[in-house]
Amino acid sequence: MSSSTKNHFATNLLQLQNHIKRDPTSYKDEFAQTYLNYESTLQAYLMKPAKQNKQLADLALFLAHVSHCFTEELKQFPQQLIDILKRYSTVLNPDMRLTFCKCLMLLRGKNLIEPKPLFEIFFTLIKCQDKQLRKTLFEHMLNDVKRIKMKLKNYKLCTQVQQYVFTLTKENHPLVAKYALSLLVELYKKQIWNDAKTVNVIAQCCFSKITKVLALALQFFAGKDVEQDSEDESDSEDEKTQQQVLLSLRVGKKTKSRQKRTDRAIKSMKKDKKKNKKKNGIPHFSGLNLIYDPQDFAEKLFKLVETTNEGFEIKVSILDLISRLIGIHQLFIMNFHQFLIRFLNPHQREVTKILWFSAISSHDLTPPDTVEPVLMAIANNFITERNSSEVIAVGLNSIREICGRCPLAMNEDLLGDLVQYRTYKDKAVSFAAKSLIQLFREKNPQMLHRNMRGKPTEETIIESAKIKQYGELDAKSFIPGAEIIDLSDSEEKKESSKTIKIKQGSDDEDEDDEWVEASDSEEEDEQENKPKKRKHSEDDEDEDSDGEWIDVSSDGEDDDEENNQDSEKKLLTLAEKEEKAHKISTERILTQEEFKKIRVEQMKKKLTDKNFDKKNKRKNVKIDSDSDEDEEKLKNNGLVPMSSITFINKKRAHDKETRLAKIQEGREGRDKFGHRFKDSKLGKTNKEKLKTKSFQMLRPKLNKKHKRSFKDKQTALRNSLIKQKKMK
Template identity: 45%
Template sequence: MNKLPNNLPQLQNLIKRDPLSYKDEFLQQYRHYESNLQIFQLKPSTYSKTLEELVLFVAQVAHCYPEEAGPFPEHLRDLLTHHGDALDRSMRMTFCKALILLRNKNLVQANSMLELFFKLFRCQDKLLRKTLYTYIVSDIKNVNKKHKNAKLNSALQSFMYTMMKDNNPVAAKMSLDVMIELYRRNVWNDAKTVNVIATACFSKVTKVLVAALKFFLGHEDGEKEESDSEEDEPPKTEKSLRLSHRVGKHSKKRQKKLDRALQALKKHKKKKKTAEVFNNSALHLIHDPQDMCEKLFSQLEKTTERFEVKLLMIDLASRLIGIHQLSVLNFYPFVQRFLQPHQREVTKILLFAAQASHELVPPDVIEGVLRTIANNFITDRNAGEVMAVGMNAVKEICARCPLAMSSDLLGDLIQYKSHRDKGVMMSSRALLQLYRKVNPELLSKKDKGRPTEAMAEVDPLVYGGQVAKDFIPGAEALPEEAESAEGEKKENDWESCSDDSDEEGEWVDVHHSSDEETKEDEPQISKEERLKRAQTVSSSRVLTAAEFEQIQRRQAVKEVEGKRGGKRKRGAEEEESGGLLTLSTIENVYKKRAHDKDSRLSTVMAGREGREKFGKNHEKMNPHASTTNKDKKRNKAFMMIKHKVQRKKVKRSFRDKQIALRNSLLKRQKAKR
């Protein structure tokens, strides 16, 4: 049974246990490998099973004889470099696997091998590209696991920058996917990686362009996200799965199969419900966002790509303008052309117009966008949903650039606050509340509402002006050091008075100011005194969390004081959404939507909670009592009582029919009366 010279798996096992004893056998096999390699180089497109087995054998035991097997990695690199495209698929995969084994044993340098693998992305072999992609990502991650290898990272990033400009679109796309995956795993999350990916936004290859755009827009997985979602799509619903299981033989195997299918369906539903996560950190690492945005917009004007790709480019340009507060004045007239109710994906275009608005844009530039939206959307000839969407877009644009709104246009839009459509009415009132808070001087006297302290503290808006405060707004509500000590003394006096009153059995009158007097006294304090007190409190000590909560409550009182009820403020909305504008803010139409089956069922089940089960209660007073013949008859099979049921179905006699006809005629006659 011992065929050592030719039994490579057995020899491989013995060599790993005792390398010195089997050195001669290894050298014999290595010479055999070299002779087969010379024959293979004469015709590299052929498949050689002997060479394949020998290559894997040498790769497994090369670490036991590093000097004798020293030229082995160089042989493999030369074959893949010079004959990569011409090699047989199986042989090419074998050589790559052998190099991966050598790399895992630290017999090959990472730099040279990874550069070779990037070049092999040009091969027309999908399985090979997938294998190399997985290994490259894992190897670079392992290299940077303990500490960042700056030298290797810099060299590979420079090489991948040239690979993304490769003539082969597949190789360029795979190189970009590697960089995006490494950024997603926080391996390469530096500015150089982001700026290398940014160059792909100007690629002539559509797949590379779309992948780079989706990376900056938050879709980190690129186009793989779409393919994965298509693969994960369940073919059936829960009802159809259970129905198909009901038919046929009930076995444990079929039950396990049903359970796995239901679990996959539940997992898919949970994945669909997860909220979309936005990550704008990459946009902050761009070296020159102004130059990138101008190049992107120039490319957008000349591109012949399909409409979906244009939307991605508009989205990225608008985010760059909004986040970095750039000045690209030609962007707004370009977007203005698409602002029509019948335009495809018009809500997204309205979102992009709002994203690109900020305080440093000249108001007359954005005023044209507002008037276009008002003329095309907010008119009575359109449906209520169209008007509400347009009004929401105007509100979001004005929230970022309040000076863009003119008093005439604002007065016209506020007139819709009593519109018959609830969505239009609520959107108009939201716009009114915004300007009551931001710029009340633009409103007429009747639209300003009752004056509040917050309105009095609003500084006049000036284009390009920045308001820098040297105090915490609302800090005047806090007591100063001396006043806080005096307040503690008053509390102690009150406690002592209350203790005395309990002992004597009588009430003691203690003079204190009522709430009404306090409210009347507070507005009498001048604005200068409040500012001086806020500056003193802000600069005298470090405020605690409880004091900040007190300041927030005081600021909330300023907002609603003098009004009947306090509305939900925009500041709270921005804190919840992280300050990022989403499509739901534009499509936020106040209209009761029809329930789907799941939501309707959830409301039904919620209504049944804490309620007794509907229907008759058939519980017996004595659970051990016997049942009646009537109850027993219900549980009997039909064939047992069939003869009794058939006896009852006897034809009526002529006399019975006469009586029934007479009674029916009498009833009809009474009904006519």
């Protein structure tokens, strides 16, 4: 190789890098010469490390890119960079420090350096006052752990790195502890380190003396699941892309090839959407469910909130975490509700959150004596005539939510006073009081006055007969509502079904034999012979999949059948129904259709008789069983949305009707809108004519380069002088 070529490679390192990656052995001499140049440049640079050296940065990046080709020659290169960063971490030029870190990242990507020493030097560099450096290092560590766990699947190495990060959360340096905790939080959200050990290490950070670390740990437990949010965003993005594809087909020229391409694109989008749903369908458990000892953890947090000197925001976050723990795990913390009473004042900051904490920290096992003072404090401070209607409505809503989880805390005298607000002049207050009445109709109707209990239903009659006391559990050995299933019919269907072999010979002689399942039961034959009545279309089924439509026909025969069935059900007593439901639940396995029938029947029990009497049999009553299941899940978790307390059912002050009324009031005693000159023969002014002229006619006048005449200048000067005179 000629000397000119060597000089060219010395000045163009990118070209030499490309040649070395293709054929390392042929360019070994050029590499050795470049490495010697790097060492000499490095020795000169370390004399003055605060200055930037562009040549050294290019040489270091070159060696990092070709390090996998000359592993023996560059064996000491990674450790050399680590030693430089350790020794001159705060003295190095920021650009050079970032360049050396990028070289180590490249070496880690080629598996030429272990992750633990790399994490050690990176967390040392996090102490430097360089935001760009900290951001780059954090992103690399996050992606590196993800690569180790997902792609390399080296669980032993991942556990070692995890243990090292756990120890860093206890560091005294604020930046190191904060970034170590941030790394744990992000990896938990990305479902990489989502085990119980990680959650409990984050829980211990709630007792840190560093305020930023404490706030970040509390925010982790108070935050929402990220998987649900990301799934919703991906769905909206898919819908936008499908709309764009269909719009491009509609706007452009319609051809067969374009139609095929559009169909293929939409199919691929739907497949990707299904794959994403399957991936995101992994059960994501909340961090609060993985804590080892929630009772001890909640007690320590309560001691912390009583003795801490942090700001009010931190105290509210700690109370939020304690209330969540109490509601989810059904804990009992002494004096917690008494501690909340001091904040129950309408003028208190974040008072709606305090009311929410008192609601979610109440459950079935909470002693009523501890919750009753909270109800009295809310009633005395919020539900009074001196407060506004919004404050009274919020107080009634909070009492309703507390009593929904701990109904025994309410006494008859207080309830009698609160339900009187059902006739209040403001609708927000009256609606809140009526919702409280509706709650006690379900929980304990005997506490209400006789005229407020409402029309009795089958469910309320059963529930009122057995009101649960404190600590009582309603564990049933059967499926409630299973008595509507007829056991004899299901057994006959099983016995009658058989498989027969049918030979298709006349029309399809060359085809193979097929096995077909056929039923000999008379009921199935009758169903096949009967004309099928279509209740609703398939599209309606997709739209109304959340609820069940109950269609009641008005034919005489159907009425007789229903009356017979109702009479049979009414003849059965409560004990006989339970016995029949127990027999059906224990002797056979129910199908999904039977469970659906049971859910519909249970929903019917909650409704009054007027929805299912003879007068309204032609009406379709929609029963939304899924929404009730969602409400039960929320109650079991002990967490209710904040909107259940802050929601105020109030008519807007500036709706359309009030706005129109105000407009009409302003028009009274004023002439109608119109032209000043009522004579239609008068012409338009010059300014009005300019609005209707074409742009081509006005274009020369609008040209900035066009020179004004002397007369136009005089007119403009006169107008400006008149304007100045008026301003004075």
